[in-house]
Amino acid sequence: MALDLVTYESLRNVVVNWIKSNCSNIVNYNGINNSVKNGYSYRIGSSSSGSAYSERANGTISSPLTSAISASQVDTDMNNFWALIGSPSGNISSDNFYKIINDLCCFCATKLAFITSQSNNSNASSVKYLIYWTNNNNYKFQEVISSSSLKLHLIKASDVNMLISNLINMMCTIEGTIRIVPCKYNFSFG
């Protein structure tokens, strides 16, 4: 295997750079539709009888999306996460390869989230974005990596079990519904 050509830092950089260039609240916060931002409000409908009376139905969004995130915040968060998993450095051993993939998926599953809403009554007005959720630090399945226990082969059943477990964690990254950021309309009549 040629895994010894790859370092932990190189994989980390792939992930950090990908995040910086793909999360909407880092790349272009102002370009995000207002309907997923906290406080957005619109008129659903109204009734009236000439000028006699009027009733208005409104929807107002509550959302954690309140401001732009700087790219340097990703570096800060990744530094903190890196310390949490043992600050691995140097070449990656084959048994640690799936661990670092697992850990990077764990970081993404925690810090990257989807947000969605609709801006008016119409079916066609729904929007969705991938956002960076810096305030979420609830990591679910990180593993500490020991760089010193360098093994170059998967030779034991326990190694394979570990590998399968990590792969399932990666699948859970895809399946996890926790990544939908709550974005909710509060309806009222006025």
Place this chain on the structure above:
Amino acid sequence: MTIAVGNTITYNDLIQDALTKIKSKCANIDGFASNVPASLKNGSTVNFHSQSFTQTLVPAIGYKSVARSAHTSYIRGTVNDSALTTVSSDTVKSELENFLSSRGVLVQAGTLISFKNMMTFYNNLASFLSAKLIYVTNAMNSGVFIFYNPLAVTYPTVSLTSDNTEYSSEEITTTVTDLLNAVNNVSNVHYASTTISYACSSSSSSSSSSSSSSSSSSSSSSSSSTYIVYMDI
């Protein structure tokens, strides 16, 4: 799936494990899960919010005050989304096998899997899942559910296809990027397509407010107590 000493892993093991996991996670295979709300089912009409109003006198500028009849107002949603239907487990099995076959994986179903091919398998599986598994939700506090989307037919490509056992630095970068693209594919999020409307239902007991109720939107539903009021977005 657990592996004991002396066991081996074949593609069949991984495929069966994937099928079992898909069926256990999706809320619309062989029927809707009991906790899926009507607001996430195609064809449903749901009241998101309602409020009852008693009869009131409303002052009108330049006019006499008028009586507003007792009524209940509603904010409703009608779900019009053909992806929010049920699918059979046989369909899921068939579609996964057809997909893997198209990627050259299923033909190796009985063979042992190598370290690198396992990664390739999971990248292809991630590609399948990123298209077929959708997070269904809306902004009306309906929760989030994983549905199997029978309508999805376009899958992300997987760059790593070589079946030799060597792994280059460039290939690992490609693998990680493939995973990132699949795992963070925003198209996995499926907003339940919902038409929102505002409606009033006049109370039958409000006979004293006949003058006001007849002047409001009587033309739309003279034979019904419910009418849809115009939208002014």
